[in-house]
Amino acid sequence: MVDKLRVITDYLLKAESVVILPHINADGDALGASIALALALKKMNKEVNVLTEEEIPNNLNFLPGQDLVNQKGPEVYDVAVNIDNGDITRLGSREHYYHSARIRLSIDHHSTNKVEADCSYVDTTSSATGEIIYDLLTRYMNAELNKDIALCIYTAIVTDTGCFRYTNTTSRTLSVSSKLLEYEIDFPFVIKKAFDTMSLAKLSAIRQVINSLRLYEDGKIAVSYLTKKDIEIYSLKPDDFEGLVNIGRNIEGVEVSVFLREDGQDLFRVNLRSNDYVDVSKIAEGFNGGGHKRAAGLNISKKLEEAISALVDATISEIRGND
Template sequence: MRAIKLMPVVEALKRGKHFAIIAHIAPDGDTIGSCLALANFLMDHGKTVELYCHDAPPESLAFLQGIRNFVRPGESGGSQAHSAYYDAVVCLDCSDEGRLGDAAFLLKRTSCTINIDHHATNTLYAGINVVEPGVSSTAELVFDLIQEMDGDYFSLPVYEAIYTGIATDTGGFGFSNTTPAAHRIAAQVIEYGLDVDRLTRLLFRNTTLARVRLLAKVLDSLEMHCDDKVAFLMVSKVMLEEAGLDENNTEGIVNYGIDIVGVECAALFKEVEKDKTKVSLRTKGAVDASALAVKFGGGGHARAAGCLINAGIEEAKGQVLEALKGMLE
């Protein structure tokens, strides 16, 4: 069934020669890994590809081949896109046009738009939409796409990117979205020669002293609510400035809250501006993180989601807490 859904994508990519591939704003391992895997595969097959992302990719993923090829729309190096016309524009792990950020204009630079994603909240905004909420990650879908296009293809850099996407989105194959297929793909790429120890260290055991000091401050902000079923953590701009870090260095910190015994929902509130707060949500069985995020215009998955609230941290906490009380009753 998935092969049938992917066929229009296969045909478009085989037919075309020049493509744009877009990652979502505040990029994570899945969107970056998916983009690099597909881009490197296409270039290995004689295609030309331009990679776009509204925000710079995390430095923690700098080991992936081709990551320096991402262009931030509007910056030097990306101006050619304003006059470029692509055979197809491919959006990977982007649930709606808003997630494309400043790269959204690229959808108008082609007659063939492709949306490949695994978020249930996807708005099906492209001409070709392959959305599978039941898979572990978008990288899992990209792996299937590559197999459909060339089943004999092998490239270690491409499969490092695939593994990165799957491993990061499943929390090291530990979250509830981990599928049998995710393990089968991991087994296959390991058989190809992927160094699991190296990638595990780079992805999950590779922190800096500055990030450890930031973590100490964030954990000190811990608040417990609703009979200790809800854990709130905060990251202010001052915290980040004092640590000399940016928002990318907060990835995964929310998990410290959800890992507390008895907690059903954890939220990390990150100050973007004085009246704008980004919220990362993690939940267990009692709360649907996606349903909570949707209340604030966000989205995601049942156990991991996020949203942007037009309010300061304190007001944002109050709004999320009020919504949670109704969901926990």
């Protein structure tokens, strides 16, 4: 079998210019993995840009290497790397950078990944794309880690594992994290910033989400939402939506939590989470979305009540199929 990380390494080492492209609404894993790779390539004297759709959110503004992050860059690079993204259209307005690069690479851990590339590496057993980047840097690229790179990879792993609480956490996740702590990173600060600190706007969003909560299927399904009007009233930013889907999931007896937010008129971004046995990536795929067993997402273009009933129906079939 071809060792794809070896192929990716060869392309990266040969490149003079590299653009790194995480998915839209880049989270701790997408940004942490991207910047870690960028910092390592920079140390090898390569021209490297991380291009994001949005500015770095407040809860991740402690990440080092932000001078390498921009929203725009030169049009053509030797190599483009798609990071933590299973669907190339989720590069949003930056998709052209991927297609116009001489070589296109993709590194991801989503089981629903369908990205086309000159070399695509998908490892669904990795807790985070950051965990793959650790392997790539240390075992393949012979890159020397430093405190900044370690902090980025640690952030990627803690955010995607919910501080090592989700089932994607493996013994390898913990041994990689243990190696990262050898760089004396300020991990309580990372966790406080990424998980515990919130704006007043976010707190208002939580209150609104709780008000909107409804249960279905004997309390196994929780649905909550924010409308465009709610989002405007509280001036919510994309990172304020982070984690809101967990409010429903944490209710005793709930198996699947469905959270909708209205992105445009009658256009909703939907997050799905499950606790024990429902594969929510299957529900998401039914609406052309994707993700993992316990966490998935999709877009739906319907009126709120119609969207909710379509999602609840699909979730009920998955739940009953498992009973």
